[in-house]
Amino acid sequence: MKKKFRIPIGVNSQQSLWGFFIILLLLTAPVSQVVAGVIVAPSVVVLDDKSKTGRMNLQNPSNSPKEVSISFSYGIPESDSLGNVNIFLRDTGITDPHSALGWVKAFPRKLIIPANGSQVVRFIAHPPKDLQDGEYWVRVVVESQEGITSIPVATDEEQITTQLNMIMRTAVMLKYRTGELVASVKLKDTQVIVNENDVDVFVDLANTGNVSYIGLLECQLLDADKKVISKNHIQLALYKDLLRRITLPFAEGNFKKPYSVAVSVTNKGRKDIPTSEMVFGNDLSTSISLVE
Amino acid sequence: MNSEHKMPSIWKILVLLLTMSFLMVASVSAQDVAVGQATATVQTPLTVTAIAALAFGTIFQGVPVSVAETDASAGIFTMTGQAGSGISLFLQLPEYMSTASGDDRMIISFSTTDCAIDTTANADPTTFGSGWTAQNPFNLPSGVIIGTASTQTSLFLGGQVLPSVDQTAGAYSADIILTVAYNGT
Numbered sequence: 357m358k359k360k361f362r363i364p365i366g367v368n369s370q371q372s373l374w375g376f377f378i379i380l381l382l383l384t385a386p387v388s389q390v391v392a393g394v395i396v397a398p399s400v401v402v403l404d405d406k407s408k409t410g411r412m413n414l415q416n417p418s419n420s421p422k423e424v425s426i427s428f429s430y431g432i433p434e435s436d437s438l439g440n441v442n443i444f445l446r447d448t449g450i451t452d453p454h455s456a457l458g459w460v461k462a463f464p465r466k467l468i469i470p471a472n473g474s475q476v477v478r479f480i481a482h483p484p485k486d487l488q489d490g491e492y493w494v495r496v497v498v499e500s501q502e503g504i505t506s507i508p509v510a511t512d513e514e515q516i517t518t519q520l521n522m523i524m525r526t527a528v529m530l531k532y533r534t535g536e537l538v539a540s541v542k543l544k545d546t547q548v549i550v551n552e553n554d555v556d557v558f559v560d561l562a563n564t565g566n567v568s569y570i571g572l573l574e575c576q577l578l579d580a581d582k583k584v585i586s587k588n589h590i591q592l593a594l595y596k597d598l599l600r601r602i603t604l605p606f607a608e609g610n611f612k613k614p615y616s617v618a619v620s621v622t623n624k625g626r627k628d629i630p631t632s633e634m635v636f637g638n639d640l641s642t643s644i645s646l647v648e
Numbered sequence: 649m650n651s652e653h654k655m656p657s658i659w660k661i662l663v664l665l666l667t668m669s670f671l672m673v674a675s676v677s678a679q680d681v682a683v684g685q686a687t688a689t690v691q692t693p694l695t696v697t698a699i700a701a702l703a704f705g706t707i708f709q710g711v712p713v714s715v716a717e718t719d720a721s722a723g724i725f726t727m728t729g730q731a732g733s734g735i736s737l738f739l740q741l742p743e744y745m746s747t748a749s750g751d752d753r754m755i756i757s758f759s760t761t762d763c764a765i766d767t768t769a770n771a772d773p774t775t776f777g778s779g780w781t782a783q784n785p786f787n788l789p790s791g792v793i794i795g796t797a798s799t800q801t802s803l804f805l806g807g808q809v810l811p812s813v814d815q816t817a818g819a820y821s822a823d824i825i826l827t828v829a830y831n832g833t
């Protein structure tokens with residue numbers, strides 16, 4: 357025989373309701389306590405020969421203090437033969453004359469940002485004499501970790517416990533500009549590899565100016581009537597020579613052959629960098645027909 | 649009878665408090681928003697967060713312990729920033745962990761498949777979304793981007809500790825460092 361259970365309405369139900377309410381509050385509490393690292397802004401610091409100073413804001417949005425240290429490395433985007441891009445940070449053996457490593461200082465270099473606090477880090481450049489016109493680069497490495505770390509103690513004398521400190525580093529570009537600035541890009545080569553489902557476009561670019569060329573690289577796969585089959589773009593940061601790859605898929609549709617690929621390079625339209633910090637230069641465009 | 653009459657008011661209080669708590673969360677989130685008529689370029693900062701440390705639990709002498717990158721105990725970093733932006737990632741991994749006094753060391757190793765990178769909003773190593781699986785943590789893939797829909801990318805890290813049979817009991821520590829940079833600035 358089945359028994360029907362009914363929750364009695366009364367004092368007990370009130371208690372259970374308040375219990376439910378407390379549990380719900382506990383469950384929703386993490387929503388407002390999102391774990392976060394140190395926020396570093398801006399994403400590019402620009403210094404010039406007039407003021408020779410700059411600043412960076414560090415914000416700790418977490419509820420625990422963060423230990424932060426500032427250091428410098430050299431690293432610009434470099435590409436491999438497949439058009440993959442990486443930034444390799446180096447501290448020694450730098451031969452690039454555009455390196456600013458060693459003559460830009462940060463104040464302070466070590467700090468503890470309290471919970472939900474912020475701190476300004478200032479930079480000052482001491483460039484060498486007779487520096488040629490152009491742009492000089494260094495990466496500001498902001499390293500942060502929890503302000504207080506403790507290794508868990510083994511509960512048993514024969515046991516082993518471990519603590520791996522997860523340290524976060526953000527490498528932000530710092531640019532020092534002096535004299536007349538020229539942004540210029542040259543297209544060295546463009547190659548297209550047709551695959552079964554897509555097209556790989558390899559765009560080989562050279563920086564012919566004296567500043568980094570910051571812009572956009574866009575490729576479009578077009579049909580015989582110039583209808584866009586597919587398109588893609590990437591943010592471009594050209595410090596030296598750079599090979600970039602963009603993949604364009606063959607989309608379904610009523611497209612007429614022969615197809616072609618239109619390539620364009622511009623340093624207009626970057627919405628993530630203030631216009632005042634951009635050095636505008638030339639645009640490029642080219643078109644490649646796909647071999648049947 | 650009285651208790652039955654009190655029920656609706658309790659529910660009202662419950663709903664009211666819940667609404668207030670959510671509004672408080674929303675208002676906290678909205679504090680960064682400035683209202684005005686000026687136009688400005690917003691640079692989305694790149695933020696790296698260590699969500700969870702790689703955890704091996706309690707270890708015994710002579711018994712290796714492995715944690716896969718798909719395990720709940722895997723280390724988790726998240727990167728947030730401008731959606732679709734290319735980033736470079738570089739991990740510095742320890743070869744051993746040491747006691748606070750430095751009188752003993754324990755080997756920690758990472759295989760060439762101990763890392764995964766998820767470009768969805770997922771930060772749970774056990775429920776991988778989309779991206780790169782079984783990656784070499786010493787040579788992370790190029791072409792990693794900040795997730796286009798989520799503005800987040802997560803890195804999951806596994807590893808192995810190899811305590812010797814005469815490993816000194818106690819607490820061992822080491823550092824795992826993740827360096828992140830925008831490729832396009």
